[in-house]
Amino acid sequence: xxxxxxxxxxxxxxxxxxxxxxxxxxxxxxxxxxxxxxxxxxxxxxxxxxxxxxxxxxxxxxxxxxxxxxxxxxxxxxxxxxxxxxxxxxxxxxxxxxxxxxxxxxxxxxxxxxxxxxxxxxxxxxxxxxxxxxxxxxxxxxxxxxxxxxxxxxxxxxxxxxxxxxxxxxxxxxxxxxxxxxxxxxxxxxxxxxxxxxxxxxxxxxxxxxxxxxxxxxxxxxxxxxxxxxxxxxxxxxxxxxxxxxxxxxxxxxxxxxxxxxxxxxxxxxxxxxxxxxxxxxxxxxxxxxxxxxxxxxxxxxxxxxxxxxxxxxxxxxxxxxxxxxxxxxxxxxxxxxxxxxxxxxxxxxxxxxxxxxxxxxxxxxxxxxxxxxxxxxxxxxxxxxxxxxxxxxxxxxxxxx
Amino acid sequence: xxxxxxxxxxxxxxxxxxxxxxxxxxxxxxxxxxxxxxxxxxxxxxxxxxxxxxxxxxxxxxxxxxxxxxxxxxxxxxxxxxxxxxxxxxxxxxxxxxxxxxxxxxxxxxxxxxxxxxxxxxxxxxxxxxxxxxxxxxxxxxxxxxxxxxxxxxxxxxxxxxxxxxxxxxxxxxxxxxxxxxxxxxxxxxxxxxxxxxxxxxxxxxxxxxxxxxxxxxxxxxxxxxxxxxxxxxxxxxxxxxxxxxxxxxxxxxxxxxxxxxxxxxxxxxxxxxxxxxxxxxxxxxxxxxxxxxxxxxxxxxxxxxxxxxxxxxxxxxxxxxxxxxxxxxxxxxxxxxxxxxxxxxxxxxxxxxxxxxxxxxxxxxxxxxxxxxxxxxxxxxxxxxxxxxxxxxxxxxxxxx
Numbered sequence: 162x163x164x165x166x167x168x169x170x171x172x173x174x175x176x177x178x179x180x181x182x183x184x185x186x187x188x189x190x191x192x193x194x195x196x197x198x199x200x201x202x203x204x205x206x207x208x209x210x211x212x213x214x215x216x217x218x219x220x221x222x223x224x225x226x227x228x229x230x231x232x233x234x235x236x237x238x239x240x241x242x243x244x245x246x247x248x249x250x251x252x253x254x255x256x257x258x259x260x261x262x263x264x265x266x267x268x269x270x271x272x273x274x275x276x277x278x279x280x281x282x283x284x285x286x287x288x289x290x291x292x293x294x295x296x297x298x299x300x301x302x303x304x305x306x307x308x309x310x311x312x313x314x315x316x317x318x319x320x321x322x323x324x325x326x327x328x329x330x331x332x333x334x335x336x337x338x339x340x341x342x343x344x345x346x347x348x349x350x351x352x353x354x355x356x357x358x359x360x361x362x363x364x365x366x367x368x369x370x371x372x373x374x375x376x377x378x379x380x381x382x383x384x385x386x387x388x389x390x391x392x393x394x395x396x397x398x399x400x401x402x403x404x405x406x407x408x409x410x411x412x413x414x415x416x417x418x419x420x421x422x423x424x425x426x427x428x429x430x431x432x433x434x435x436x437x438x439x440x441x442x443x444x445x446x447x448x449x450x451x452x453x454x455x456x457x458x459x460x461x462x463x464x465x466x467x468x469x470x471x472x473x474x475x476x477x478x479x480x481x482x483x484x485x486x487x488x489x490x491x492x493x494x495x496x497x498x499x500x501x502x503x504x505x506x507x508x509x510x511x512x513x514x515x516x517x518x519x520x521x522x523x524x525x526x527x528x529x530x531x532x533x534x535x536x537x538x539x540x541x542x543x544x545x546x547x548x549x550x551x552x553x554x555x556x557x558x559x560x561x562x563x
Numbered sequence: 564x565x566x567x568x569x570x571x572x573x574x575x576x577x578x579x580x581x582x583x584x585x586x587x588x589x590x591x592x593x594x595x596x597x598x599x600x601x602x603x604x605x606x607x608x609x610x611x612x613x614x615x616x617x618x619x620x621x622x623x624x625x626x627x628x629x630x631x632x633x634x635x636x637x638x639x640x641x642x643x644x645x646x647x648x649x650x651x652x653x654x655x656x657x658x659x660x661x662x663x664x665x666x667x668x669x670x671x672x673x674x675x676x677x678x679x680x681x682x683x684x685x686x687x688x689x690x691x692x693x694x695x696x697x698x699x700x701x702x703x704x705x706x707x708x709x710x711x712x713x714x715x716x717x718x719x720x721x722x723x724x725x726x727x728x729x730x731x732x733x734x735x736x737x738x739x740x741x742x743x744x745x746x747x748x749x750x751x752x753x754x755x756x757x758x759x760x761x762x763x764x765x766x767x768x769x770x771x772x773x774x775x776x777x778x779x780x781x782x783x784x785x786x787x788x789x790x791x792x793x794x795x796x797x798x799x800x801x802x803x804x805x806x807x808x809x810x811x812x813x814x815x816x817x818x819x820x821x822x823x824x825x826x827x828x829x830x831x832x833x834x835x836x837x838x839x840x841x842x843x844x845x846x847x848x849x850x851x852x853x854x855x856x857x858x859x860x861x862x863x864x865x866x867x868x869x870x871x872x873x874x875x876x877x878x879x880x881x882x883x884x885x886x887x888x889x890x891x892x893x894x895x896x897x898x899x900x901x902x903x904x905x906x907x908x909x910x911x912x913x914x915x916x917x918x919x920x921x922x923x924x925x926x927x928x929x930x931x932x933x934x935x936x937x938x939x940x941x942x943x944x945x946x947x948x949x950x951x952x953x954x955x956x957x958x959x960x961x962x963x964x965x
Contacts, residue, residue, distance in 0.1 A: 189922060189924055190924070190925065195925045197924060218940075218942070222564075222963050223564045223948075223951070224944055224948045224951060224952050225564075225948065225951035225952040225953075225954060225955040225960065226564070226569070226572075226951070226955065226960060226962075226963050227955065227960060227961075227962040227963065228962060228963050228964060229962050229963060229964035229965040230964075230965070231964045231965055232963055232964035233964075242963075242964070243564075243568055243963075246964055247964065249965055252964075252965045253965075501922075503922075504922070506962075507962050508922070508955075509952070509955040509960070510922075510924060511940075531924050531940075532924065532925060532926055532927055532940075535926060535938065535939070535940060535942075536938070540942070541942035541943075541944075
């Protein structure tokens with residue numbers, strides 16, 4: 162469904178739509194078991210929402226495909242995740258909560274080791290510590306002199322990883338990686354594919370020339386390699402696309418960045434789950450759409466810690482009970498993708514989802530879990546549809562055609 | 564999902580994917596009954612795979628559409644069956660296990676009867692026997708003298724049907740049928756739509772001129788009509804598309820030909836089901852993907868023989884138990900389409916499917932049959948998706964986006 166179809170169907174009203182997202186929610190049973198993390202968790206509150214609402218399974222990208230966090234969240238927000246792939250440099254900047262502007266080109270940087278002939282000896286500079294990284298970034302910032310017409314930002318990520326952002330008018334991101342992907346050879350020169358990118362590549366070249374000089378005595382981290390250049394092109398905002406004034410209540414930088422990418426307001430980092438609740442309550446009147454993001458379900462899945470993921474789901478279950486106080490018009494509870502503890506990674510399995518509103522047909526599902534969700538009214542559908550169904554339940558669409 | 568999206572996500576590993584295909588598997592109950600052929604059959608082994616795996620229903624083309632064997636198998640192999648329609652001439656050549664090359668144009672031929680003025684009197688030459696067909700083909704081969712620059716192959720199919728293949732450089736298949744589709748009129752002259760096809764049409768004309776002379780005393784089969792000219796354009800192979808070294812274990816020519824069309828290795832015809840097993844075992848180490856095709860479920864469906872189709876399913880069920888010895892990473896059991904005995908033909912009904920791997924969520928389906936499959940995790944999906952889900956379960960895709 163294309164936004165051109167629905168833009169003239171949009172209705173403005175006072176309804177409130179809450180998306181409660183547990184990152185990596187979907188799971189698998191432990192070997193020999195028959196219950197996923199969600200099915201193992203005691204979730205009386207979510208089960209009650211499921212009983213009153215409708216359930217289903219969402220495919221973030223397409224059956225069989227495992228999404229990264231970027232595409233998965235675009236799906237949740239209703240943006241086609243394949244058509245709107247986000248460049249890696251931009252994702253890295255979002256991942257450290259860097260506020261990109263439409264004049265920015267971003268890239269990932271790795272500190273690396275080069276020999277006296279300039280050949281790459283170690284593409285990760287022996288995985289230097291984050292602390293060393295910070296010091297090197299400080300040193301570069303202190304000594305770098307970029308020409309007029311461009312601002313340059315350099316930010317530590319972790320270990321050998323950093324982010325480079327160039328800000329200026331008429332910059333372009335169609336630039337090759339300078340990382341040669343192997344050792345024993347020279348880094349590649351950055352070359353732009355079009356005029357804007359050529360101009361940008363010249364700035365990158367100048368930056369690299371100076372960095373080589375600045376770091377010449379900092380072996381093993383005596384140079385940098387750049388990858389994933391991408392121009393930041395902000396998406397149509399949630400408000401432009403759906404008429405929804407949207408706010409993100411999220412603790413982790415990547416998800417705050419992804420929310421910013423679609424134009425959500427992103428208030429200061431809430432330290433605790435209680436802070437998240439307070440932030441939701443404080444902002445409840447000023448917004449229509451609330452993206453509430455809990456990260457740890459995914460982290461424990463990635464760790465292979467089935468039990469901790471179960472406990473985290475139970476924590477969110479308890480948290481979710483409070484939402485009744487606010488009486489939203491539509492509540493969606495789901496994940497952005499599956500992260501089964503047994504796989505210790507994101508996976509292709511469809512994600513359990515529940516949608517709760519006044520207008521749900523009873524579907525007999527009384528337990529929020531993967532195998533019950535198969536039987537629900539939402540069916541199995543692309544993730545990008547869920548926001549449209551939520552808006553329908555908020556009576557935010559006129560009928561199509563007469 | 565476009566292959567451009569996944570080509571950079573492909574992972575090479577040692578996993579084995581087995582597709583066990585019962586042709587025309589899907590069915591309908593007999594009048595007054597409530598169980599399809601598959602639901603009537605005793606299938607303890609398939610039921611066990613279903614219990615451990617996930618089930619669903621596959622649409623070969625699109626809900627409501629009945630596929631031929633060509634499109635249905637393209638769907639199984641993950642090639643869009645509508646975008647990749649195979650020309651009829653090519654399908655006919657595949658159907659007799661003729662090994663086409665990319666220099667070939669193929670067409671269907673019918674022996675026909677013409678009168679002294681050359682007008683078509685019988686478009687099928689009174690349905691001559693296959694034996695007579697073979698003798699006429701021999702006679703034409705013995706007397707035909709084609710010009711340099713083209714090789715011509717003429718092969719008996721059955722009764723009045725034969726296949727014509729022209730092989731040479733720069734040939735084209737955009738040529739009209741010479742069959743006028745009615746009697747009392749002259750056959751049409753072959754005309755090419757473009758330069759390559761015009762050149763080819765001239766060869767066809769010369770062939771027809773000589774055939775008329777050679778068969779002039781062979782009433783009722785004293786001429787031929789050509790239909791469905793098509794240039795053979797081999798598809799990207801399974802190995803190119805998925806990185807899967809693939810082999811077909813199939814007894815019937817059409818399916819062997821379709822496997823060859825997507826670049827599978829096709830070893831000699833296995834005479835018995837035991838031979839099929841031996842062929843699978845012998846080749847197990849050298850390949851990643853195994854297409855195992857059982858034909859008779861479809862043949863009995865076409866005959867309207869419900870009981871024989873049930874028995875054939877039970878035979879395949881027993882055969883399938885042996886696959887445990889090989890311990891494949893992923894097993895898919897399904898059909899290419901439905902062939903309900905009550906319809907005596909292919910049908911539009913979605914096809915029951917099961918997928919078995921280590922990474923299946925329990926879906927509560929313990930019986931492999933159409934009405935149980937509705938309740939499974941695979942849901943109802945286009946047939947062309949199943950190979951992608953199988954590859955995901957074989958851990959052959961990296962995640963999409965970061």
